[in-house]
Amino acid sequence: xxxxxxxxxxxxxxxxDLLDAAFxxxxxxxxxxxxxxxxxxxxxxxxxxxxxxxxxxxxxxVELARNTPALxxxxxxxxxxxxxxxxxxxYMIVLAGLTxxxxxYLAENFRGGFNxxxxxxxxxxxxxxxxxxxxxxRIVIPQVFRIVYHPITNQMVWAVLMSSLGMxxxxxxxxxxxxxxASRTFRIFEYFAVTAVIYYVIVKLILIASRLLAxxxxxx
Amino acid sequence: MIEIxxxxxxxxxxxxxxxxxxxxEKGEVLSVxxxxxxxxxxxxxxxxxxxxxxxxxxxxxxxxxxxxxxDINKLRQRLGMVFQQWNxxxxxxxxxNVALAPKIVKGKSKAEAREIAAQQLRHVGLGEKLAVYxxxxxxxxxxxxxxxxxxxxxxxxxxxxxxxSALDPELVxxxxxxxxxxxxxxxxxxxxxxxxxxxRDVSDRVAFFHQGVMEEIGPPEQIFSNAQSEHTRKFLAxxx
Numbered sequence: 390x391x392x393x394x395x396x397x398x399x400x401x402x403x404x405x406d407l408l409d410a411a412f413x414x415x416x417x418x419x420x421x422x423x424x425x426x427x428x429x430x431x432x433x434x435x436x437x438x439x440x441x442x443x444x445x446x447x448x449x450x451v452e453l454a455r456n457t458p459a460l461x462x463x464x465x466x467x468x469x470x471x472x473x474x475x476x477x478x479x480y481m482i483v484l485a486g487l488t489x490x491x492x493x494y495l496a497e498n499f500r501g502g503f504n505x506x507x508x509x510x511x512x513x514x515x516x517x518x519x520x521x522x523x524x525x526x527r528i529v530i531p532q533v534f535r536i537v538y539h540p541i542t543n544q545m546v547w548a549v550l551m552s553s554l555g556m557x558x559x560x561x562x563x564x565x566x567x568x569x570x571a572s573r574t575f576r577i578f579e580y581f582a583v584t585a586v587i588y589y590v591i592v593k594l595i596l597i598a599s600r601l602l603a604x605x606x607x608x609x
Numbered sequence: 610m611i612e613i614x615x616x617x618x619x620x621x622x623x624x625x626x627x628x629x630x631x632x633x634e635k636g637e638v639l640s641v642x643x644x645x646x647x648x649x650x651x652x653x654x655x656x657x658x659x660x661x662x663x664x665x666x667x668x669x670x671x672x673x674x675x676x677x678x679x680d681i682n683k684l685r686q687r688l689g690m691v692f693q694q695w696n697x698x699x700x701x702x703x704x705x706n707v708a709l710a711p712k713i714v715k716g717k718s719k720a721e722a723r724e725i726a727a728q729q730l731r732h733v734g735l736g737e738k739l740a741v742y743x744x745x746x747x748x749x750x751x752x753x754x755x756x757x758x759x760x761x762x763x764x765x766x767x768x769x770x771x772x773x774s775a776l777d778p779e780l781v782x783x784x785x786x787x788x789x790x791x792x793x794x795x796x797x798x799x800x801x802x803x804x805x806x807x808x809r810d811v812s813d814r815v816a817f818f819h820q821g822v823m824e825e826i827g828p829p830e831q832i833f834s835n836a837q838s839e840h841t842r843k844f845l846a847x848x849x
Contacts, residue, residue, distance in 0.1 A: 512659055513696035513755075517710040517762060518685040527709060531700050609700055609742035 399574045400583050410566035411587050417484050417555070417562060418548040424484075425491025425548075426541065432492060433499035447496070454493020460554050462486045467558040479560035487548055494547075498540040502533035535607050542599040546592050553588075563587060610634055611656060611766065611799075616665035618651055625651050627821040628665070633799060635765075638792045640808035640829075641801045643818030644844060649801040650693075652818075653768045656799070657688040670765065686714065689759030693771040695751040697743035697758075703730060704739040707758045715762065722761075729757040733787050749780030753787050760791075767791065769800040805848055809833050817841045 400407075435447040454462065463486035466477060477485065506529050514524035556565035563584055571580040611633040618626035626648045633639050641649045654660035656667050658674045658681045667674040672684055698706050707726035711717045717725065730736055733753040735746075743751050752772060759767060769788065773781045785807050792798060792811050802808055808815050809829045816826040819840045825832060836842045 516690040518714040
């Protein structure tokens, strides 16, 4: 009943290509996270401090990012915008989709983080003569970052794994590349098994790096 | 000198301060007593501009705190404040807690700011704790840290907002001792407090607040043994 013959050789031959693709995966995930953190922080601040249409827009962003499948968000930037004549490269589609999604999730994390820092910290800072900007950048945000650090790590892992959706919009990141080779050689199981290991190692490295960084950053 | 003229403060429709007139001279220690919700703490917040006022003026050394053109951040450097919840910055060591504002607000060099901070921490008895994070300090130590942090800005005035109310009873003494030391050094202080012993022994004047009105003000002997107002007598009878 189990007469499948494993053929690892083709996988090993294309391993350099897979590793290149893995690098692309990591690159797009990191970029999406950096942009997502900046935008997410802005979205959180807008939702907490502003009124009117801009706040409404920010809320829509967060709701859409969190309440719809990430795949549909990618499709929107791919086929959705494409329908209106705006054609992004596969790389840009994945980057935009992931950024959109990460920013939405991170905005909620940041909002929780800001709520967890007592208002009195801001008052104490201001009472020392700090400007609002100084109080935020020196006192409030560093504390928020500690609170959201582990959620951010989670989101980073999620971004790496989510980038595999890229293969559905023709992006040859790790999954796309795997699919490409697998369908050419029909060694589907072997390719995806190896790719799973590569994903696993990437995520493991991220988690280890995150833990090391945390012990350096947070001594209190 | 701090001059307060006809100060009114509302939180929404709630009239919290109902026309306060009060002058605090240089070198004076004023204790403000009264029940919770009588507006004592709000008064302090109005003095350093953490709360806007709806009517009246607060003038610190000739500068109107709430005037449009006032550089409030500059003014606050003259007004050190210590809070009920001591509000140490948890992500900074004791030394960094104290050194930060001199560095980024006053523009002192890093070395200079650290020197000032170390000096102030020794002053309040935390010379051994420079590299420690607040989480490793007791409440009393954190409150003394907060005092050192305010002092590092070399303020002309110190505002204490129930500085000992949130402390465990056995830690109250060390903070009061530090406040007493400051008073003896000639610091001008306004202390909102529930510590009647401190108010009686250390202050030059005691003000009693009742429902947003300053009912009575005078030397401690007068307030504690010969209060004119019925409310004052009742309050003092209850806290003792």
